Amino acid sequence: MPLVRKKLFVNRPVVQDFLKKVGGEAAVGVTTLCEKKGRCVTDEELAKKMKLKVTEIRTVLNRLHYRGIACYKKTKNKKSGWYNYTWEIKKKRVLELILEQQQEMIEKLEVKKSFGEQYSFFNCKNDCEITPFEIAAEYQFRCPTCGETMTSFDYRKRLEDINRRIGELKEEVGALRKLA
Ligand SMILES: [Zn+2]
Numbered sequence: 001m002p003l004v005r006k007k008l009f010v011n012r013p014v015v016q017d018f019l020k021k022v023g024g025e026a027a028v029g030v031t032t033l034c035e036k037k038g039r040c041v042t043d044e045e046l047a048k049k050m051k052l053k054v055t056e057i058r059t060v061l062n063r064l065h066y067r068g069i070a071c072y073k074k075t076k077n078k079k080s081g082w083y084n085y086t087w088e089i090k091k092k093r094v095l096e097l098i099l100e101q102q103q104e105m106i107e108k109l110e111v112k113k114s115f116g117e118q119y120s121f122f123n124c125k126n127d128c129e130i131t132p133f134e135i136a137a138e139y140q141f142r143c144p145t146c147g148e149t150m151t152s153f154d155y156r157k158r159l160e161d162i163n164r165r166i167g168e169l170k171e172e173v174g175a176l177r178k179l180a
Pocket of ligand 1: 146148
């Protein structure tokens with residue numbers, strides 16, 4: 001019978017990008033291992049599996065802990081008297097944070113979009129900066145950066161890009177909501 005591979009949420013590019021940003025390169029590996037195990041894992045176990053130093057794993061876990069993504073349980077080893085730390089990754093928290101971030105990005109793009117729909121813009125041939133009409137007029141349509149003449153800038157292409165990006169983000173948000 002063929003093995004049915006469960007689709008790991010950590011395989012989604014948006015999740016990987018987010019984890020790397022928050023916890024560094026090794027954060028994806030740490031999360032993957034925790035998700036595959038489906039239980040709490042010790043930092044030593046993670047270090048062994050990932051062939052990294054325990055201190056490196058702890059740095060990643062501490063970063064993730066700071067954002068509420070990783071949490072630990074402390075238990076005393078009766079034999080050695082040392083403490084063991086077992087870690088767990090809160091998938092729900094990861095999704096929550098990504099959704100927050102995506103929502104913020106959508107809002108920023110919506111602002112850009114309405115800005116682009118309301119104003120007319122100018123730019124120079126060197127493409128220094130897209131400038132609203134009033135500001136370009138103040139500079140007498142001379143680019144403040146390079147001194148070239150600024151001419152009317154067609155914002156439609158830019159709006160198309162913005163709309164497409166908003167669409168992509170909304171789709172991603174929808175897909176992530178289903179996982180949460
Ligand atoms: Zn210029």
